[in-house]
Amino acid sequence: MKFFHKRYLLPATCYKSRGYTIVETLVAMGVFLVITTVAVGGFVRALYYHRQALALTAVNSNASAVIEQMAREIRTGTDFNILASSLNFDNALNEAVTYDLAGGSVIRSASSPPEAITDTNVIVEYLNFEYLQIASYPPRIIINLGVRTQSSSSNSGVVHLQTTVSGRNF
Numbered sequence: 001m002k003f004f005h006k007r008y009l010l011p012a013t014c015y016k017s018r019g020y021t022i023v024e025t026l027v028a029m030g031v032f033l034v035i036t037t038v039a040v041g042g043f044v045r046a047l048y049y050h051r052q053a054l055a056l057t058a059v060n061s062n063a064s065a066v067i068e069q070m071a072r073e074i075r076t077g078t079d080f081n082i083l084a085s086s087l088n089f090d091n092a093l094n095e096a097v098t099y100d101l102a103g104g105s106v107i108r109s110a111s112s113p114p115e116a117i118t119d120t121n122v123i124v125e126y127l128n129f130e131y132l133q134i135a136s137y138p139p140r141i142i143i144n145l146g147v148r149t150q151s152s153s154s155n156s157g158v159v160h161l162q163t164t165v166s167g168r169n170f
Contacts, residue, residue: 052149071165
């Protein structure tokens with residue numbers, strides 16, 4: 001029996017390498033935690049920038065719609081009068097219309113009560129109008145609009161938009 005026992009037993013060195021030591025386990029857990037922390041940080045940062053991009057896209061879309069609405073009405077308007085950041089004119093229905101900047105919103109005033117035409121998540125930094133009249137050409141109104149999201153506090157997040165509207169009526 002002594003012969004059988006020695007012949008089929010594993011060498012002593014094999015018993016030592018059967019599992020992980022506590023140091024190896026701690027090192028593996030530490031490396032795993034570092035990699036996980038870096039990955040989660042990158043994911044959180046990507047979500048943050050994605051939300052900022054969505055907000056900026058929404059602001060740009062709303063500002064473009066506001067400029068388009070003003071341009072449609074200005075195109076058929078007459079008797080333009082510009083005072084500071086407001087534009088007064090008569091539209092195609094002979095209503096006295098005013099576009100003005102008040103409280104961070106573009107306000108449209110006509111025969112009905114004044115209403116904000118910008119969305120609540122849009123802050124209008126500036127609204128400027130410029131009137132150009134050249135002989136034998138229809139009048140032109142240049143609209144400058146600067147908008148930002150409510151979440152951005154610096155001027156780096158301001159979207160600057162400009163368009164020129166040529167009137168149809170001489």
